[in-house]
Amino acid sequence: MAESHTWQQVIPYTDRLNYCSSFINNVGYCKTVEKLLGIEAPPRAVWARTILSEFSRIMDHCVCNGSTLVDLGALTNFWYFFQPREEIYGLLESVCGSRLTVSANRIGGLLAELPSTFEAHCRRLLEFIPPLIDDVETLVAKNRIFMDRSVGIAAMSGENAVNWGWTGPCLRASGVAYDVRRAHPYDLYDTLDWEVPVLQGGDIYDRFRIRMLEIRQSLSMIRQLLDRGMPEGKCIVDDPHIALPTKDACYNQMESMIYHFKLIMDGIQVPPGERYGMVEGANGELGFYCISDGSGKPYRIKVRPPCFPIFSSFSTLMMGHTISDVIATLGGLNVIAGELDR
Amino acid sequence: MLVEAQPLLDRLPKGSVTPQEGLDQPTWIVAREHLLELCRDLRDNPKTRFDMLLDLCGVDFPDRSDEDGGRFEAVYHLYSMPRGERLRLKVPLTEADPVLPSLIPIWKAADWFEREAWDLFGFRFTGHPNLRRLLTHDGFQGHALRKDYDAARRWILTEDKIYSPKLEAPASSNNGDSMFERMTINIGPSHPRSRTAICIAASRRWRRATPGSR
Amino acid sequence: MSVDPAALKLPGVEHHPTKIVPRRMTIAERIYLPLLSGLMVTIRHMFLNLLRIRKRVTIEYPEERREYSPRYRGHHILTTRPDGSVRCVACFLCATACPAECIHIEAAEHPDVNIEKYPVVYEIDMLRCVFCGYCVDACPEEAIIMSNNYDMAFYNRAQSIVGKSDLMKPFTVDESRLGYRPASLEEDGRRASMRLQAFDLVAAAKQGAGAATGANRPAAH
Numbered sequence: 001m002a003e004s005h006t007w008q009q010v011i012p013y014t015d016r017l018n019y020c021s022s023f024i025n026n027v028g029y030c031k032t033v034e035k036l037l038g039i040e041a042p043p044r045a046v047w048a049r050t051i052l053s054e055f056s057r058i059m060d061h062c063v064c065n066g067s068t069l070v071d072l073g074a075l076t077n078f079w080y081f082f083q084p085r086e087e088i089y090g091l092l093e094s095v096c097g098s099r100l101t102v103s104a105n106r107i108g109g110l111l112a113e114l115p116s117t118f119e120a121h122c123r124r125l126l127e128f129i130p131p132l133i134d135d136v137e138t139l140v141a142k143n144r145i146f147m148d149r150s151v152g153i154a155a156m157s158g159e160n161a162v163n164w165g166w167t168g169p170c171l172r173a174s175g176v177a178y179d180v181r182r183a184h185p186y187d188l189y190d191t192l193d194w195e196v197p198v199l200q201g202g203d204i205y206d207r208f209r210i211r212m213l214e215i216r217q218s219l220s221m222i223r224q225l226l227d228r229g230m231p232e233g234k235c236i237v238d239d240p241h242i243a244l245p246t247k248d249a250c251y252n253q254m255e256s257m258i259y260h261f262k263l264i265m266d267g268i269q270v271p272p273g274e275r276y277g278m279v280e281g282a283n284g285e286l287g288f289y290c291i292s293d294g295s296g297k298p299y300r301i302k303v304r305p306p307c308f309p310i311f312s313s314f315s316t317l318m319m320g321h322t323i324s325d326v327i328a329t330l331g332g333l334n335v336i337a338g339e340l341d342r
Numbered sequence: 343m344l345v346e347a348q349p350l351l352d353r354l355p356k357g358s359v360t361p362q363e364g365l366d367q368p369t370w371i372v373a374r375e376h377l378l379e380l381c382r383d384l385r386d387n388p389k390t391r392f393d394m395l396l397d398l399c400g401v402d403f404p405d406r407s408d409e410d411g412g413r414f415e416a417v418y419h420l421y422s423m424p425r426g427e428r429l430r431l432k433v434p435l436t437e438a439d440p441v442l443p444s445l446i447p448i449w450k451a452a453d454w455f456e457r458e459a460w461d462l463f464g465f466r467f468t469g470h471p472n473l474r475r476l477l478t479h480d481g482f483q484g485h486a487l488r489k490d491y492d493a494a495r496r497w498i499l500t501e502d503k504i505y506s507p508k509l510e511a512p513a514s515s516n517n518g519d520s521m522f523e524r525m526t527i528n529i530g531p532s533h534p535r536s537r538t539a540i541c542i543a544a545s546r547r548w549r550r551a552t553p554g555s556r
Numbered sequence: 557m558s559v560d561p562a563a564l565k566l567p568g569v570e571h572h573p574t575k576i577v578p579r580r581m582t583i584a585e586r587i588y589l590p591l592l593s594g595l596m597v598t599i600r601h602m603f604l605n606l607l608r609i610r611k612r613v614t615i616e617y618p619e620e621r622r623e624y625s626p627r628y629r630g631h632h633i634l635t636t637r638p639d640g641s642v643r644c645v646a647c648f649l650c651a652t653a654c655p656a657e658c659i660h661i662e663a664a665e666h667p668d669v670n671i672e673k674y675p676v677v678y679e680i681d682m683l684r685c686v687f688c689g690y691c692v693d694a695c696p697e698e699a700i701i702m703s704n705n706y707d708m709a710f711y712n713r714a715q716s717i718v719g720k721s722d723l724m725k726p727f728t729v730d731e732s733r734l735g736y737r738p739a740s741l742e743e744d745g746r747r748a749s750m751r752l753q754a755f756d757l758v759a760a761a762k763q764g765a766g767a768a769t770g771a772n773r774p775a776a777h
Contacts, residue, residue: 001612002622004493009655012688022767035366076598080620094437096689097629097702098737103688109425111693115625135597142590144581158573162393162423174466175573176423183426188650209579265651274368275418287397289417299581302399304419312454318661341477393572423572 006267007033008107015101017303017339021060021282023052023092029233029301032277033107034287036270037242038050039328041293043231045109051093051122051225052104053279054218055088058129060282060334061169061211068331069140072149077136091121101339108243109236116172123227126219137205141209150204153157154317154329157202165309168284170333174202175212189202194219207332242268267296278331283307283334347388354380362432369430371411374442377433381448384420384429392420392429395445398455402489412436418445432507433464444470462487482506506533561647628704628735629687630677632680634723642724644699646675650691652733659691678720682708689736 005013015022016028027049034041041049053236065083066281089099095116096104140146149340156166158175171178179196181189197213199206236243240259249256278287284306301319318326352360358376362369372380384392397419408414411434418431433442444467445452456467457476464485467473475482481499484491563716584590605612618639635643655674662677691700697765700723 006653009690012686012690018721020463023672086613093628094625095627097625098687098689101686101688102580111689112627117646134600138590138597138608142585143594144585144588144591145559147579147585151581152576155576155578160450160571162550165449166396167394169398174576178423182468191695200573200575203578204575205579244693247698251698260694260696261649273365276428279713285396287419289397289399289419291401300401302397302417304397306456309451316450321734324741336628 002221003298003300007270007298008263008268009104011107012103015103016187017305018060018281018283018286018307018336019101019338020063020148020336021053021056022100022102023049023056024060024106024279024281025286026103027053027187028125028208028277028279028281028286029105029288030107031279032275032290033270035277036273036275036292037107037268038271039108039239039242042233042235042237043107043239044114044233045235046187047117047225047231048095048110048114048235049105050189051222052092053187054222055091055122055125055204057256057282058215058218058311059085059088064282064331064334065136065208065211068204069136069327071327072146074140074146076140076219079141080132080136084125085130087125087128089140091118091125094118098271103162106236106243108239110233111236113235115231117227119230119269120220124222127228128183130216130219132213137212141212141215141253147205149200149324149328150208150332153203153204153325154321154332155203156313156317164313167285168306168310169210169214170207170310172197172283173199173206175200176267180285181277184278186279188225192224194221194224204328204332238268257325269294270298281306281339283336283339284310286339292294303339303342305342307333307335311335311340347384347387350383350387350390352382353383356434362534364407364429367388367428367430371432371434373416374435377431378443378445378448381418381445383421385448387401390422390427391424392422392427394421394423395419395451395455396421396443398427399453399457400459400487402463403488408436409436414440414463414465416442416459424537440464444469446470461485462513464488465517474505565576593722595739609763612658621775624704624705626737628702629689630703630707630735631682631708632685632691632718632723633701633703634678634720636724637764642674642678642699642720643697644675644678644695645671645680646673647696649696652734653694654685655688655690656684656686658682669728675720680722680723681717682710682714693737698738702735703733704735705733706777709733 011026011029014025016105017025023252030041039284040046055206056219061079069075069077086156092102092104094117095101096102096111156164156170157175158171160169161174162176166174167178167180172311175198177196177198180186182196194217196211197217199210199213231282241263244250244263245253245256245260250260252265253255262313270292272292274289276289278285280286286306289300289302289304290298293299314333318329321329355375360371362371381392384390395418397417398527399417401415401417402413403415404413414435414437416433416435418433420431421427422429433443434438439460440463440466441495444456446456446469453470454472454474454476456465457473459465460467460470461475461477462471462485474480478486479497479499481503482497484495486493645666648660648661648663651657651659651690652749658681660679660681661676662673663673664670664676666674676710687702692702
């Protein structure tokens, strides 16, 4: 499907991969194409991408943990988790107009300038979210009922997990400290003070706990970025062969109108080449292998979904467990069908 | 070219591995006869330690002749976690004979990636225990990501074509009168994340589940 | 019961942990003591919801609605010129830009040589539309914008294909009902007020001119 559309038109498709954290999918794809083009997004766009990626990660972990708990019967936490999600939706909506499938990135930056309310909105969220996360932890983290259902269940050792191709929180819960943001830093992750949480149990409980720890790390990263302040400049690269000109330029200048027309009709002309770009999605390493033949449409895009190898190991993982364990594990593995099936 | 991998390459016949320069990560074009051996060495050798198969995909170049390598290419992305190194392996395949060895004995992650490559490109992996369609349904015909496949074509899935896994009673039994029963339990779209129904066929022995999914 | 890692041991890879170390329960956890603090959390939420009704997180939809930003990507609007005719010049940029291929346009010649073309048919298939806003980004005439309206239920599939007249139906001159568009009032007051004036002129023209002059306008709809 991507092969019949232009590079820019693929972005709404990438939204629908991991639809719980669609911003991160957009970032991964746009960064891969930007590398193929040999450009970099401007500092303000990179700053906003990092913040919104971390908010999307928080959203995704909220869904994962919330639905794990729902499957185990703890419905209250689902509501407590979905409130941060609702508020982050409000932030994403103020940036791009859409809540779930955002298409907020363009190749070269963001779709539009950030709204003037952006920083204040982010800070309000940083006040709002931690108490709800604390509430869920109080309810569940030391709860024997939850622990009996989840400790030691569906445990995967680190070595096996690596051989099965696991990445992301599921792998880190099995004791392997691999995080793309730390191993192959991109955006601003190497300039921030944060830790990669790792646990040793490899079971449902540790997969739950690791996501809670990651939410806290994400909140800390966002706070650091906000304290740093928004960089100056535009939110998209200033190259008329890549980014659509501003509407003012388009309406008033012939040259900009021509660039605008060519970008829409022919698409961005990406030089021939191939690249495997990866980001740390909420589930693990989200890879995009893009091959360009020099035209405005991709020749081949292969998405490496993080939950694909995780789910492929599911049958082996569940051997010998009860049916109710199957339900509980499915939640913790965070299998998102949009990404799985593409 | 990875300097550390040179001893591995020296063991293989000349010309079976050709490096491709100028790409974002080291890329080797590997002849399929030596793929299994090379991958095993890449994983086990302490100097290289490619312990993770990240991705396997197919690419279709319909204009490429057999002399240039053939129509298809299977592309493997490997990652070495202890060393943080990446490697891309490309295996050229001809249209008439897109067969290559399965890498499941080396990386269990290859299982579903190979099924996907079979489904979408028609690559046949020798030694794969369960090579059947994965992303398209059982009534689908053709290989969807080939460039000559008509994307508008629709295939209907009829009930007789639906695959049913053959689950056998587990051989080991420490309980002489254990009961084996086959039940299909739909763990369906109630999950916010599993919008499509993830159908897990479970065989029950006593109260333990032995799932075979998809 | 978990999978025995020894049964799956791989040769030569000692780097990754092979042992699984599950969390051990403390004595307090074994006697269900932390459940009391959990109970206090839910009781606290219950009393807060009962006592601070205005701060409840739920809203009484459909009487109460959420407020969305000026960038919300809702139902499309085809904007009009001061004389009431559609601003669109049928350049097909929106149809080309659309990733879902949901815009269908048929062009015809416009009597005014400065305008050249206009769409005789302009249909958007709302069931295919993904509300990405690419059409708004692509339009060089600001002829298509989006509103913040998301109420789009249909009774049958035929109603999902929205034609020109439905897209042009004046939602309102009220900026608060508009969504994703090239210039909102906060961003570019000059252009936004130009658009407002255009709407005002439409309303004035309709009041003054009436149906009698409708036949004299070949392209006005």
